[in-house]
Amino acid sequence: MPRLLRVLTAVLTLSLAAATAAPAQQGPAQGGERPPTPVTVVTLRAKDVTLTTRLPGRVVAAGVAEVRPQVAGIITERLFAEGAEVSLGDALYRIDAASYEAQVAAAQAAVAQAEATRGAARKEATRLRELLARNVTSEQAVDDADAALAAAEAGLQVAKAQLLAAEIDLDRTTIKAPLSGTVGRSLTTRGALVTAGQAEPLAVIRSLDPVFVDVTMSAAELVAWRRGHMQARLGDADRTVSLNLPDGGGYEHTGELTAAEPQVDTQTGVVVLRMEFPNPDKLLLPGMYVQVDMPQGVVDNAILAPQEAVGRDRRGRPTAMVVTPENTVEERVLTVLSDRDTDWIVTGGLADGDRVIVAGLQKIAPGAPVAPEERAAPAPAN
Known part of the structure; x- marks a missing residue:
């Protein structure tokens, strides 16, 4: 009996010790703080941004001349290679003289x-x-x-x-080039009878360097240009225009605005603008559909925020998650003006030096601690 009493006393003592030790072991796990969530950030810098608008247009040859005979007769010889460059006064055809x-x-x-x-x-x-x-x-x-x-x-x-x-x-029995440029295919053959001033041309010569690009612009925007509002907004910014080709790529040469049609289309309310672009490689051909990026104004101290950093809240407002100096998450409501390549042009809600989160957004919430890591700069293109 004394032995059984000693065993029961030992078991009870161990149980009390375990019960006392359990809360001490669970305390740190329940009351401890979660570790900061790793996120990728981009540090923003304010700068002046030139706003552009993309306008559709068509390429137009700087000069077009249809070659026609000025005397009647039989074509005896063609003196040029189709698709070749010709100069003013070069002999193209010869008529029986x-x-x-x-x-x-x-x-x-x-x-x-x-x-x-x-x-x-x-x-x-x-x-x-x-x-x-x-x-x-x-x-x-x-x-x-x-x-x-x-x-x-x-x-x-x-x-x-x-x-x-x-x-x-x-x-005139020797038909000469009335324009310097690129001559197309011959529309007549040796032995054909031609007449003076006939409706059908013998060939067409086009001047392709430089070329014009005719684009359309709304009348309201043109009025702003005429009144000088756009010039005032542009200030000393670069006023050259750039070109986007049909394959989606850019054009290496820039152009400039040369003329505007002095009337507004009564059906569409747009005005035709003419741009001039150098074309030394003959990459731009008449009739080609292109898009022109035309400067519209300058935004001072704007922020270019990566598009992957900007989302929408339940009210549809653009928002971004910003890492505070204390490395916690803060949600900002933004004022977005427009897009530019892979960025948003932000005029409110972000400031110079802010760190916006671009990766790891699914694992965070406002007020949560984070471990920010700056995103590596993209490698330069070869």
Whole structure:
């Protein structure tokens, strides 16, 4: 009996010790703080941002010339390679010139005849004046001789004009380039009969460096430009325009605004603007659809926030999670002006030096402690 009592006493003592030790072991686990959640942040910097608007447009050749014959005849030769570069005055086609050479010869003979007639009339007028001085002839005869001389002079001028016209027609049997540029495919063949001023061109030459891009802009925006509001907003910012190609890539050369159509389309309410772009590689072709980024104004001390850092609250307002100096999370409501590439242009809610969270947003909440790590800068493109 004393032994059983000692065993029961030992068991009871161990149970009390375990019950006393259990709360002491669970206390730190229940009352301890959670470790900070690792997040990736981007430190923001304020800077002046130029606002741009994207306008649709079409490429237009700086110059277009349709090659047409100015005399009639049979095409005997084509003198250019299709798609080649030609210069002003280069020979493109040759027309059978036999009939025009004959016309020049006839005109030359007419000039010679008119010169002979004029010479005879001049001699007759001189002789009659000498006779009049000796009272051998009448003044009427002298007047008739002077009139005949004047008619002969006029006849000579007519003959020379006809010779010049014949020489011009003969020269036009060689059809020359009226413009420097790129000539397209030939629209006629050797042996074809052509006529002066025909409706169908023989070929088309286009000047492709530089080229124009015609874009459309709303009348309200154009009025702001006319009144100088846009210029005031732009200040000293770069006013050049950039181009986006049909494949989505950018164009390496920048352009400038050169002209605006002086009327508003009554159906669409837009105005056509013309931009000029260099095209040394002939990458831009007439008719190509492109998009132009045109500067509209400058926002001072704006923040470019990464788009992955901006979300929406239940009311649809743009928000961002910011790491405070104490490394806790703070939710900010933002004022977003527009987008720019992969960023949002923010004018309210964020300041220079703020650290916005771009990764790990699913594991945090406002007020939670975090362990921020700056996102590595992207590697430069090769």
